[in-house]
Amino acid sequence: MSLSLRQLRAFAMAMETGSFGRAAARLHLSQPALTVQIRTLEETLGLTLFDRSARGVRPTEAGRTLAQSFARILEELDQVVAGAREQAARRSGTVHLAVLPSVAATVLPVALARLRQAHPAIRVLVRDAVARRVSEMLKAGEAELGIGTLPGPDPELTAETLFEDELVAVLPPGHALARRKKLTPAILAAEPLVLTEPGSSVRQLAERAFAEAGLVLRPAYEATYMSTAVALVRAGLGVGVLPATALDLQLAPLLELRPIPVPSMRRHILLLARRNSSLSPAAEALAEVLRATVVVMPKVG
Template sequence: MDLNLREIRAFVTVADAGNFTRAAAQLHLSQPALTVQIRRLEENVGARLFDRNSRSVALTQTGRELLPLLRRSLDDMERVLRDARALGEGVSGTVRLACLPTFAASVLPDLIRTFREHVPRAGFQIRDAVASTVVELVRNEEADIGVTGGDVIDASLEVLHSGSDRLVVVCPKTHPLARKKRIAVVDLARSPLVLTASGTSVRTVVDTALAAAGCTLEVACEPTYMMTAVAMVRGGLGVTILPATAREVLAEPDLVARPIDDPAFVRATALVKKRGRTLPRITEAFIELFLRRA
Protein backbone atom coordinates (compact mmCIF):
# COMPACT_ATOMS: atom_id res chain seq x y z
CA MET A 1 0.00 0.00 0.00
CA ASP A 2 1.43 3.38 -1.06
CA LEU A 3 -0.30 6.18 0.84
CA ASN A 4 0.80 9.77 0.51
CA LEU A 5 0.16 12.88 2.56
CA ARG A 6 -2.04 14.62 -0.02
CA GLU A 7 -4.42 11.67 -0.34
CA ILE A 8 -4.71 11.21 3.41
CA ARG A 9 -5.32 14.94 3.92
CA ALA A 10 -7.98 14.87 1.17
CA PHE A 11 -9.75 11.92 2.80
CA VAL A 12 -9.81 13.49 6.27
CA THR A 13 -10.96 16.86 4.90
CA VAL A 14 -13.83 15.33 2.91
CA ALA A 15 -14.86 13.23 5.92
CA ASP A 16 -14.93 16.32 8.16
CA ALA A 17 -16.66 18.56 5.60
CA GLY A 18 -19.17 15.95 4.47
CA ASN A 19 -19.08 17.54 1.05
CA PHE A 20 -16.63 17.46 -1.87
CA THR A 21 -17.23 21.09 -2.84
CA ARG A 22 -16.48 22.46 0.64
CA ALA A 23 -13.49 20.13 1.04
CA ALA A 24 -12.05 21.19 -2.32
CA ALA A 25 -12.34 24.86 -1.30
CA GLN A 26 -10.56 24.20 2.01
CA LEU A 27 -7.76 22.38 0.21
CA HIS A 28 -7.56 24.98 -2.58
CA LEU A 29 -8.17 22.27 -5.18
CA SER A 30 -10.62 21.87 -8.02
CA GLN A 31 -13.32 19.31 -7.29
CA PRO A 32 -12.13 16.97 -10.09
CA ALA A 33 -8.58 17.04 -8.65
CA LEU A 34 -9.92 16.18 -5.20
CA THR A 35 -11.99 13.35 -6.67
CA VAL A 36 -8.86 11.91 -8.31
CA GLN A 37 -7.00 11.95 -4.97
CA ILE A 38 -9.85 10.13 -3.20
CA ARG A 39 -10.07 7.58 -6.02
CA ARG A 40 -6.31 6.89 -5.79
CA LEU A 41 -6.59 6.39 -2.03
CA GLU A 42 -9.48 3.97 -2.52
CA GLU A 43 -7.44 2.06 -5.10
CA ASN A 44 -4.50 1.82 -2.69
CA VAL A 45 -6.73 0.72 0.18
CA GLY A 46 -8.66 -1.66 -2.05
CA ALA A 47 -12.08 -0.54 -0.84
CA ARG A 48 -14.63 2.23 -1.34
CA LEU A 49 -14.34 4.85 1.42
CA PHE A 50 -17.30 7.12 0.59
CA ASP A 51 -20.85 6.53 -0.60
CA ARG A 52 -21.78 9.61 -2.59
CA ASN A 53 -24.57 10.93 -4.71
CA SER A 54 -25.42 14.33 -6.10
CA ARG A 55 -26.54 15.63 -2.70
CA SER A 56 -24.41 14.01 0.01
CA VAL A 57 -21.24 12.15 0.93
CA ALA A 58 -21.12 9.50 3.66
CA LEU A 59 -18.29 7.33 4.93
CA THR A 60 -18.57 3.63 4.28
CA GLN A 61 -17.92 1.22 7.12
CA THR A 62 -14.34 0.84 5.92
CA GLY A 63 -14.04 4.63 5.75
CA ARG A 64 -15.32 4.99 9.32
CA GLU A 65 -12.79 2.45 10.59
CA LEU A 66 -9.93 4.06 8.68
CA LEU A 67 -10.74 7.68 9.65
CA PRO A 68 -9.20 7.69 13.18
CA LEU A 69 -6.16 5.78 11.95
CA LEU A 70 -5.52 8.09 9.00
CA ARG A 71 -6.30 11.20 11.07
CA ARG A 72 -3.62 10.14 13.55
CA SER A 73 -1.22 9.40 10.69
CA LEU A 74 -1.96 12.82 9.18
CA ASP A 75 -1.24 14.57 12.49
CA ASP A 76 2.04 12.65 12.86
CA MET A 77 3.13 13.34 9.30
CA GLU A 78 2.29 17.05 9.53
CA ARG A 79 4.21 17.27 12.81
CA VAL A 80 7.22 15.63 11.14
CA LEU A 81 6.96 18.10 8.25
CA ARG A 82 6.80 21.07 10.66
CA ASP A 83 9.82 19.79 12.55
CA ALA A 84 11.69 19.12 9.32
CA ARG A 85 10.96 22.63 8.03
CA ALA A 86 12.08 24.10 11.38
CA LEU A 87 15.36 22.19 11.14
CA GLY A 88 15.85 23.21 7.53
CA GLU A 89 15.11 26.86 8.30
CA GLY A 90 17.35 26.84 11.37
CA VAL A 91 14.63 27.77 13.87
CA SER A 92 15.14 24.58 15.88
CA GLY A 93 17.79 21.93 16.33
CA THR A 94 20.95 21.35 18.34
CA VAL A 95 24.30 23.07 18.02
CA ARG A 96 26.96 20.45 18.79
CA LEU A 97 30.02 22.37 19.93
CA ALA A 98 33.37 21.25 21.30
CA CYS A 99 35.45 24.04 22.80
CA LEU A 100 38.24 25.04 25.12
CA PRO A 101 37.19 25.46 28.78
CA THR A 102 38.35 29.09 28.55
CA PHE A 103 35.84 29.78 25.78
CA ALA A 104 33.09 27.77 27.50
CA ALA A 105 33.46 29.77 30.72
CA SER A 106 33.89 33.23 29.23
CA VAL A 107 32.40 34.06 25.83
CA LEU A 108 30.06 31.11 25.28
CA PRO A 109 27.30 31.84 27.86
CA ASP A 110 26.69 35.30 26.39
CA LEU A 111 26.70 33.90 22.85
CA ILE A 112 24.12 31.25 23.74
CA ARG A 113 21.89 33.77 25.51
CA THR A 114 22.00 36.16 22.55
CA PHE A 115 21.38 33.34 20.06
CA ARG A 116 18.35 32.07 21.98
CA GLU A 117 16.80 35.54 21.90
CA HIS A 118 16.41 34.96 18.14
CA VAL A 119 16.15 31.14 18.11
CA PRO A 120 14.36 30.15 21.35
CA ARG A 121 14.13 26.47 20.36
CA ALA A 122 17.88 26.09 19.89
CA GLY A 123 19.54 23.33 21.91
CA PHE A 124 23.25 23.16 22.72
CA GLN A 125 25.43 20.11 23.27
CA ILE A 126 28.68 21.42 24.75
CA ARG A 127 31.88 19.38 25.10
CA ASP A 128 34.51 21.48 26.88
CA ALA A 129 37.95 19.91 26.60
CA VAL A 130 41.62 20.53 25.90
CA ALA A 131 42.59 21.49 22.35
CA SER A 132 43.63 18.02 21.18
CA THR A 133 40.31 16.55 22.32
CA VAL A 134 38.35 19.35 20.62
CA VAL A 135 40.09 18.53 17.34
CA GLU A 136 39.39 14.82 17.78
CA LEU A 137 35.70 15.38 18.51
CA VAL A 138 35.23 17.47 15.36
CA ARG A 139 37.29 15.08 13.23
CA ASN A 140 35.19 12.12 14.44
CA GLU A 141 31.96 14.12 13.89
CA GLU A 142 30.99 13.90 17.54
CA ALA A 143 30.80 17.70 17.38
CA ASP A 144 29.87 19.79 14.34
CA ILE A 145 32.15 22.72 15.17
CA GLY A 146 34.99 23.31 17.59
CA VAL A 147 36.82 26.21 19.20
CA THR A 148 40.38 25.00 19.68
CA GLY A 149 43.77 26.42 20.59
CA GLY A 150 47.11 26.32 18.84
CA ASP A 151 47.85 26.01 15.15
CA VAL A 152 45.42 23.76 13.26
CA ILE A 153 47.46 21.36 11.13
CA ASP A 154 44.84 18.64 10.66
CA ALA A 155 44.02 18.52 6.94
CA SER A 156 40.57 17.06 7.66
CA LEU A 157 39.51 20.30 9.35
CA GLU A 158 38.50 23.63 7.81
CA VAL A 159 39.28 26.81 9.75
CA LEU A 160 36.26 29.13 9.78
CA HIS A 161 37.84 31.83 11.95
CA SER A 162 41.27 32.50 13.44
CA GLY A 163 41.90 34.50 16.60
CA SER A 164 44.30 34.72 19.52
CA ASP A 165 44.49 34.84 23.31
CA ARG A 166 47.09 36.92 25.10
CA LEU A 167 48.67 34.99 27.98
CA VAL A 168 49.16 36.61 31.39
CA VAL A 169 50.86 35.75 34.66
CA VAL A 170 48.44 35.05 37.51
CA CYS A 171 49.69 35.42 41.06
CA PRO A 172 48.45 36.36 44.54
CA LYS A 173 48.13 40.09 45.29
CA THR A 174 50.82 39.66 47.93
CA HIS A 175 53.33 38.14 45.48
CA PRO A 176 56.34 40.30 44.43
CA LEU A 177 55.30 39.98 40.76
CA ALA A 178 51.97 41.63 41.57
CA ARG A 179 53.80 44.94 42.05
CA LYS A 180 55.00 44.94 38.45
CA LYS A 181 52.94 46.38 35.58
CA ARG A 182 54.49 43.98 33.08
CA ILE A 183 56.37 40.75 33.66
CA ALA A 184 59.64 39.93 31.89
CA VAL A 185 60.47 36.31 31.12
CA VAL A 186 63.42 36.45 33.54
CA ASP A 187 61.02 37.50 36.32
CA LEU A 188 59.30 34.14 36.04
CA ALA A 189 62.48 32.42 37.24
CA ARG A 190 61.97 33.89 40.71
CA SER A 191 58.92 31.77 41.49
CA PRO A 192 57.83 28.16 40.97
CA LEU A 193 55.38 27.79 38.07
CA VAL A 194 52.05 26.03 38.00
CA LEU A 195 51.60 25.20 34.32
CA THR A 196 48.84 23.32 32.56
CA ALA A 197 49.91 19.85 31.48
CA SER A 198 51.96 19.05 28.39
CA GLY A 199 49.72 18.71 25.37
CA THR A 200 47.39 21.55 26.35
CA SER A 201 47.39 24.51 23.98
CA VAL A 202 48.51 26.98 26.67
CA ARG A 203 51.43 24.77 27.74
CA THR A 204 52.58 24.41 24.13
CA VAL A 205 52.76 28.20 23.75
CA VAL A 206 54.54 28.63 27.10
CA ASP A 207 57.12 25.92 26.39
CA THR A 208 57.84 27.35 22.93
CA ALA A 209 58.15 30.91 24.26
CA LEU A 210 60.44 29.88 27.13
CA ALA A 211 62.63 27.82 24.81
CA ALA A 212 62.96 30.78 22.44
CA ALA A 213 63.99 32.99 25.36
CA GLY A 214 66.54 30.40 26.47
CA CYS A 215 64.89 29.96 29.89
CA THR A 216 64.51 26.81 31.93
CA LEU A 217 62.16 27.45 34.84
CA GLU A 218 60.98 25.45 37.83
CA VAL A 219 57.63 23.78 37.20
CA ALA A 220 56.06 22.93 40.55
CA CYS A 221 52.74 21.44 39.38
CA GLU A 222 51.18 20.43 36.07
CA PRO A 223 47.36 20.23 36.30
CA THR A 224 45.21 19.69 33.21
CA TYR A 225 42.59 22.35 33.86
CA MET A 226 42.93 26.07 34.48
CA MET A 227 40.60 25.99 37.47
CA THR A 228 43.00 23.58 39.20
CA ALA A 229 45.98 25.76 38.30
CA VAL A 230 44.25 28.79 39.82
CA ALA A 231 43.46 26.83 42.98
CA MET A 232 47.12 25.85 43.32
CA VAL A 233 48.22 29.47 42.91
CA ARG A 234 45.68 30.50 45.50
CA GLY A 235 47.17 27.83 47.77
CA GLY A 236 50.63 29.37 47.47
CA LEU A 237 52.27 26.74 45.26
CA GLY A 238 53.53 29.22 42.67
CA VAL A 239 52.31 31.43 39.84
CA THR A 240 50.60 30.35 36.64
CA ILE A 241 50.30 31.51 33.04
CA LEU A 242 46.81 31.58 31.55
CA PRO A 243 44.86 33.34 28.78
CA ALA A 244 43.74 36.83 29.74
CA THR A 245 40.16 35.84 28.86
CA ALA A 246 40.08 33.03 31.45
CA ARG A 247 37.11 33.63 33.72
CA GLU A 248 38.86 31.63 36.44
CA VAL A 249 41.20 34.62 36.80
CA LEU A 250 38.47 37.25 36.93
CA ALA A 251 36.57 35.34 39.62
CA GLU A 252 39.48 35.35 42.10
CA PRO A 253 39.52 38.51 44.27
CA ASP A 254 42.85 37.61 45.89
CA LEU A 255 44.69 37.07 42.59
CA VAL A 256 45.89 39.49 39.94
CA ALA A 257 46.84 39.10 36.28
CA ARG A 258 49.86 40.82 34.78
CA PRO A 259 50.82 40.96 31.07
CA ILE A 260 54.04 39.29 29.93
CA ASP A 261 56.49 41.56 28.13
CA ASP A 262 57.09 39.11 25.28
CA PRO A 263 55.01 38.81 22.07
CA ALA A 264 55.58 35.06 21.99
CA PHE A 265 53.10 34.53 24.84
CA VAL A 266 50.05 34.48 22.57
CA ARG A 267 47.87 31.43 21.97
CA ALA A 268 46.32 31.04 18.54
CA THR A 269 42.64 30.03 18.55
CA ALA A 270 40.44 28.75 15.74
CA LEU A 271 36.84 27.90 14.98
CA VAL A 272 36.86 24.68 12.95
CA LYS A 273 34.54 22.23 11.23
CA LYS A 274 35.04 18.91 9.42
CA ARG A 275 36.11 19.64 5.87
CA GLY A 276 33.47 18.81 3.26
CA ARG A 277 30.64 18.36 5.77
CA THR A 278 27.35 20.27 5.45
CA LEU A 279 26.40 21.82 8.78
CA PRO A 280 22.84 22.03 10.13
CA ARG A 281 21.24 25.39 9.36
CA ILE A 282 21.00 26.21 13.07
CA THR A 283 24.74 25.66 13.44
CA GLU A 284 25.42 27.93 10.46
CA ALA A 285 23.31 30.62 12.13
CA PHE A 286 25.31 30.24 15.35
CA ILE A 287 28.55 30.56 13.38
CA GLU A 288 27.23 33.80 11.84
CA LEU A 289 26.68 35.18 15.36
CA PHE A 290 30.12 33.96 16.45
CA LEU A 291 31.80 35.71 13.53
CA ARG A 292 29.94 38.99 14.17
CA ARG A 293 31.04 38.92 17.82
CA ALA A 294 34.58 37.84 16.96
Protein backbone atom coordinates in the same frame (compact mmCIF):
# COMPACT_ATOMS: atom_id res chain seq x y z
CA MET B 1 -1.20 5.29 -10.61
CA SER B 2 0.33 5.05 -7.24
CA LEU B 3 -0.81 6.53 -3.99
CA SER B 4 -0.10 10.16 -3.33
CA LEU B 5 -0.52 12.46 -0.39
CA ARG B 6 -2.71 14.72 -2.50
CA GLN B 7 -5.18 11.89 -2.82
CA LEU B 8 -5.12 11.16 0.87
CA ARG B 9 -5.57 14.80 1.78
CA ALA B 10 -8.41 15.14 -0.71
CA PHE B 11 -10.04 12.05 0.67
CA ALA B 12 -9.66 13.07 4.28
CA MET B 13 -11.09 16.48 3.57
CA ALA B 14 -13.98 15.10 1.57
CA MET B 15 -14.75 12.80 4.46
CA GLU B 16 -14.51 15.67 6.91
CA THR B 17 -16.71 18.05 4.99
CA GLY B 18 -19.03 15.41 3.57
CA SER B 19 -18.95 17.10 0.20
CA PHE B 20 -16.57 17.17 -2.75
CA GLY B 21 -17.29 20.80 -3.42
CA ARG B 22 -16.64 21.98 0.12
CA ALA B 23 -13.53 19.83 0.37
CA ALA B 24 -12.22 21.33 -2.85
CA ALA B 25 -12.83 24.84 -1.60
CA ARG B 26 -11.03 24.14 1.66
CA LEU B 27 -8.05 22.74 -0.22
CA HIS B 28 -8.05 25.65 -2.65
CA LEU B 29 -8.86 23.32 -5.50
CA SER B 30 -11.57 23.23 -8.08
CA GLN B 31 -14.26 20.67 -7.53
CA PRO B 32 -13.36 18.65 -10.63
CA ALA B 33 -9.77 18.41 -9.46
CA LEU B 34 -10.87 16.97 -6.18
CA THR B 35 -13.28 14.59 -7.87
CA VAL B 36 -10.42 13.27 -9.95
CA GLN B 37 -8.19 12.81 -6.91
CA ILE B 38 -10.82 10.78 -5.15
CA ARG B 39 -11.51 8.71 -8.22
CA THR B 40 -7.89 7.87 -8.81
CA LEU B 41 -7.54 6.99 -5.16
CA GLU B 42 -10.48 4.65 -5.48
CA GLU B 43 -8.88 3.13 -8.53
CA THR B 44 -5.56 2.55 -6.89
CA LEU B 45 -7.23 0.96 -3.90
CA GLY B 46 -9.74 -0.88 -6.06
CA LEU B 47 -12.33 0.21 -3.57
CA THR B 48 -15.37 2.46 -3.67
CA LEU B 49 -14.95 5.13 -1.03
CA PHE B 50 -18.08 7.17 -1.63
CA ASP B 51 -21.52 6.45 -2.99
CA ARG B 52 -22.37 9.29 -5.34
CA SER B 53 -25.79 10.61 -6.06
CA ALA B 54 -26.98 13.80 -7.63
CA ARG B 55 -27.68 15.06 -4.16
CA GLY B 56 -24.20 14.55 -2.83
CA VAL B 57 -21.82 11.86 -1.68
CA ARG B 58 -22.07 9.45 1.17
CA PRO B 59 -19.08 7.57 2.49
CA THR B 60 -18.99 3.84 2.04
CA GLU B 61 -18.37 1.67 5.06
CA ALA B 62 -14.90 0.91 3.76
CA GLY B 63 -14.43 4.62 3.19
CA ARG B 64 -15.26 5.46 6.75
CA THR B 65 -12.83 2.91 8.10
CA LEU B 66 -10.03 3.94 5.79
CA ALA B 67 -10.58 7.62 6.46
CA GLN B 68 -9.84 7.07 10.11
CA SER B 69 -6.58 5.31 9.40
CA PHE B 70 -5.55 7.83 6.82
CA ALA B 71 -6.43 10.76 9.02
CA ARG B 72 -4.32 9.36 11.81
CA ILE B 73 -1.38 8.79 9.50
CA LEU B 74 -1.65 12.23 7.99
CA GLU B 75 -1.71 13.75 11.40
CA GLU B 76 1.41 11.88 12.45
CA LEU B 77 3.12 12.91 9.28
CA ASP B 78 2.21 16.54 9.74
CA GLN B 79 3.51 16.41 13.25
CA VAL B 80 6.86 14.98 12.18
CA VAL B 81 7.16 17.56 9.44
CA ALA B 82 6.29 20.35 11.83
CA GLY B 83 8.99 19.11 14.17
CA ALA B 84 11.51 19.07 11.34
CA ARG B 85 10.56 22.57 10.30
CA GLU B 86 10.95 23.74 13.84
CA GLN B 87 14.45 22.35 13.92
CA ALA B 88 15.17 23.95 10.59
CA ALA B 89 13.95 27.27 11.92
CA ARG B 90 16.45 26.83 14.73
CA ARG B 91 13.71 26.95 17.23
CA SER B 92 14.74 23.63 18.65
CA GLY B 93 17.40 21.00 18.50
CA THR B 94 20.36 19.81 20.52
CA VAL B 95 24.02 20.66 20.02
CA HIS B 96 26.87 18.69 21.50
CA LEU B 97 29.64 21.15 22.18
CA ALA B 98 33.22 20.41 23.27
CA VAL B 99 35.00 23.38 24.83
CA LEU B 100 38.30 24.23 26.44
CA PRO B 101 37.77 24.68 30.16
CA SER B 102 39.08 28.23 30.06
CA VAL B 103 36.55 29.21 27.46
CA ALA B 104 33.80 27.23 29.13
CA ALA B 105 34.34 29.28 32.25
CA THR B 106 34.48 32.68 30.62
CA VAL B 107 33.10 33.34 27.17
CA LEU B 108 30.73 30.45 26.97
CA PRO B 109 28.21 31.36 29.65
CA VAL B 110 27.64 34.71 27.99
CA ALA B 111 27.11 33.07 24.62
CA LEU B 112 24.74 30.48 26.04
CA ALA B 113 22.69 33.15 27.71
CA ARG B 114 22.33 34.96 24.41
CA LEU B 115 21.49 31.77 22.59
CA ARG B 116 18.79 31.04 25.09
CA GLN B 117 17.32 34.44 24.54
CA ALA B 118 17.26 34.03 20.77
CA HIS B 119 16.31 30.33 20.60
CA PRO B 120 14.98 29.14 23.93
CA ALA B 121 14.34 25.58 22.79
CA ILE B 122 17.88 24.82 21.66
CA ARG B 123 19.68 22.57 24.09
CA VAL B 124 23.45 22.72 24.34
CA LEU B 125 25.25 19.82 25.92
CA VAL B 126 28.60 21.25 27.04
CA ARG B 127 31.57 18.95 27.49
CA ASP B 128 34.74 20.63 28.67
CA ALA B 129 38.03 19.08 27.61
CA VAL B 130 41.61 20.01 26.80
CA ALA B 131 42.48 20.97 23.25
CA ARG B 132 43.41 17.49 22.13
CA ARG B 133 40.24 15.93 23.52
CA VAL B 134 38.16 18.59 21.82
CA SER B 135 39.55 17.52 18.46
CA GLU B 136 39.10 13.87 19.29
CA MET B 137 35.53 14.30 20.31
CA LEU B 138 34.76 16.11 17.11
CA LYS B 139 36.34 13.41 14.97
CA ALA B 140 34.61 10.68 16.91
CA GLY B 141 31.28 12.38 16.43
CA GLU B 142 30.86 12.87 20.15
CA ALA B 143 30.61 16.58 19.57
CA GLU B 144 29.20 18.50 16.64
CA LEU B 145 30.94 21.75 17.41
CA GLY B 146 34.15 22.46 19.28
CA ILE B 147 36.03 25.39 20.73
CA GLY B 148 39.73 24.73 21.05
CA THR B 149 43.10 25.08 19.42
CA LEU B 150 44.90 23.12 16.74
CA PRO B 151 48.65 22.51 16.39
CA GLY B 152 48.21 22.87 12.64
CA PRO B 153 45.63 22.43 9.87
CA ASP B 154 43.64 19.27 10.27
CA PRO B 155 42.22 17.58 7.16
CA GLU B 156 39.22 16.36 9.05
CA LEU B 157 38.27 19.60 10.72
CA THR B 158 37.32 23.08 9.73
CA ALA B 159 38.66 25.86 11.93
CA GLU B 160 37.74 29.46 12.26
CA THR B 161 39.36 31.85 14.69
CA LEU B 162 36.95 32.98 17.33
CA PHE B 163 39.38 35.19 19.19
CA GLU B 164 42.97 35.23 20.31
CA ASP B 165 44.02 34.26 23.74
CA GLU B 166 47.34 35.60 25.01
CA LEU B 167 49.57 34.42 27.74
CA VAL B 168 50.08 37.07 30.34
CA ALA B 169 52.49 37.40 33.17
CA VAL B 170 50.80 37.13 36.52
CA LEU B 171 52.51 38.91 39.38
CA PRO B 172 51.89 38.45 43.07
CA PRO B 173 50.95 41.57 45.04
CA GLY B 174 53.82 44.00 45.35
CA HIS B 175 56.14 42.20 42.99
CA ALA B 176 59.11 44.18 41.68
CA LEU B 177 58.17 43.69 38.04
CA ALA B 178 54.84 45.31 38.62
CA ARG B 179 56.22 48.71 37.77
CA ARG B 180 56.70 47.63 34.15
CA LYS B 181 53.82 47.96 31.74
CA LYS B 182 55.02 45.07 29.62
CA LEU B 183 57.20 42.06 30.16
CA THR B 184 59.35 39.95 27.82
CA PRO B 185 60.37 36.31 27.87
CA ALA B 186 63.92 37.42 28.60
CA ILE B 187 62.85 39.23 31.76
CA LEU B 188 60.59 36.42 32.84
CA ALA B 189 63.25 33.77 32.31
CA ALA B 190 65.09 35.18 35.31
CA GLU B 191 62.12 34.68 37.60
CA PRO B 192 60.79 31.50 39.19
CA LEU B 193 57.85 30.71 36.92
CA VAL B 194 54.48 29.09 37.53
CA LEU B 195 53.06 27.29 34.53
CA THR B 196 50.61 24.59 33.63
CA GLU B 197 51.75 21.03 33.31
CA PRO B 198 53.81 19.78 30.36
CA GLY B 199 51.65 18.76 27.41
CA SER B 200 48.96 21.31 28.00
CA SER B 201 48.45 23.65 25.09
CA VAL B 202 49.27 26.66 27.23
CA ARG B 203 52.55 25.12 28.30
CA GLN B 204 53.44 24.19 24.74
CA LEU B 205 52.74 27.70 23.64
CA ALA B 206 54.95 29.18 26.32
CA GLU B 207 57.77 26.78 25.54
CA ARG B 208 57.67 27.66 21.87
CA ALA B 209 57.68 31.38 22.60
CA PHE B 210 60.68 31.06 24.90
CA ALA B 211 62.49 28.93 22.35
CA GLU B 212 61.96 31.63 19.71
CA ALA B 213 63.68 34.07 22.03
CA GLY B 214 66.55 31.62 22.42
CA LEU B 215 65.54 30.79 25.95
CA VAL B 216 64.64 27.56 27.68
CA LEU B 217 61.55 27.56 29.80
CA ARG B 218 62.30 26.09 33.17
CA PRO B 219 59.30 26.54 35.44
CA ALA B 220 59.62 26.50 39.19
CA TYR B 221 56.11 25.14 39.59
CA GLU B 222 53.73 23.19 37.35
CA ALA B 223 50.05 23.00 38.08
CA THR B 224 47.33 20.95 36.46
CA TYR B 225 44.51 23.24 37.40
CA MET B 226 44.40 26.91 36.80
CA SER B 227 43.17 27.55 40.31
CA THR B 228 46.29 25.87 41.66
CA ALA B 229 48.57 27.96 39.49
CA VAL B 230 46.85 31.13 40.60
CA ALA B 231 47.16 30.16 44.23
CA LEU B 232 50.91 29.51 43.80
CA VAL B 233 51.37 32.95 42.30
CA ARG B 234 49.34 34.63 44.96
CA ALA B 235 51.43 32.95 47.59
CA GLY B 236 54.41 34.73 46.06
CA LEU B 237 56.13 31.54 44.93
CA GLY B 238 56.70 32.79 41.44
CA VAL B 239 55.46 34.65 38.39
CA GLY B 240 52.72 33.01 36.40
CA VAL B 241 52.59 32.68 32.65
CA LEU B 242 48.97 31.92 32.10
CA PRO B 243 46.15 32.47 29.58
CA ALA B 244 44.38 35.79 29.92
CA THR B 245 40.97 34.26 29.47
CA ALA B 246 41.21 32.10 32.56
CA LEU B 247 38.41 33.05 34.82
CA ASP B 248 40.49 32.47 37.95
CA LEU B 249 42.76 35.30 36.92
CA GLN B 250 40.02 37.76 36.31
CA LEU B 251 38.52 36.94 39.66
CA ALA B 252 41.78 37.47 41.55
CA PRO B 253 41.83 41.20 42.29
CA LEU B 254 45.16 41.31 44.09
CA LEU B 255 47.16 39.90 41.22
CA GLU B 256 48.78 42.12 38.66
CA LEU B 257 48.55 41.11 35.01
CA ARG B 258 51.09 42.28 32.49
CA PRO B 259 51.04 41.53 28.76
CA ILE B 260 53.95 39.78 27.10
CA PRO B 261 53.91 41.43 23.66
CA VAL B 262 55.33 38.56 21.64
CA PRO B 263 53.25 37.21 18.72
CA SER B 264 53.96 33.62 19.60
CA MET B 265 52.53 34.16 23.05
CA ARG B 266 49.15 34.32 21.43
CA ARG B 267 47.07 31.35 20.57
CA HIS B 268 44.05 31.22 18.33
CA ILE B 269 40.92 29.96 19.98
CA LEU B 270 39.16 28.21 17.15
CA LEU B 271 35.62 27.29 16.39
CA LEU B 272 35.95 23.73 15.15
CA ALA B 273 33.65 21.42 13.23
CA ARG B 274 33.96 18.36 11.10
CA ARG B 275 34.83 19.00 7.51
CA ASN B 276 32.43 17.25 5.11
CA SER B 277 29.70 17.39 7.68
CA SER B 278 27.14 20.12 7.68
CA LEU B 279 26.07 21.72 10.90
CA SER B 280 22.61 21.20 12.23
CA PRO B 281 20.55 24.38 12.26
CA ALA B 282 20.82 24.46 16.03
CA ALA B 283 24.62 24.22 15.84
CA GLU B 284 24.63 26.89 13.20
CA ALA B 285 22.70 29.14 15.52
CA LEU B 286 25.13 28.48 18.34
CA ALA B 287 28.08 29.18 16.05
CA GLU B 288 26.60 32.49 15.07
CA VAL B 289 26.05 33.51 18.64
CA LEU B 290 29.61 32.51 19.51
CA ARG B 291 31.05 34.60 16.69
CA ALA B 292 29.00 37.58 17.78
CA THR B 293 29.85 37.15 21.43
CA VAL B 294 33.61 36.78 21.55
CA VAL B 295 34.39 40.19 20.11
CA VAL B 296 32.88 41.64 23.23
CA MET B 297 35.29 39.88 25.59
CA PRO B 298 37.39 42.05 27.89
CA LYS B 299 40.93 42.96 27.05
CA VAL B 300 43.74 42.31 29.44
CA GLY B 301 46.75 44.51 29.90
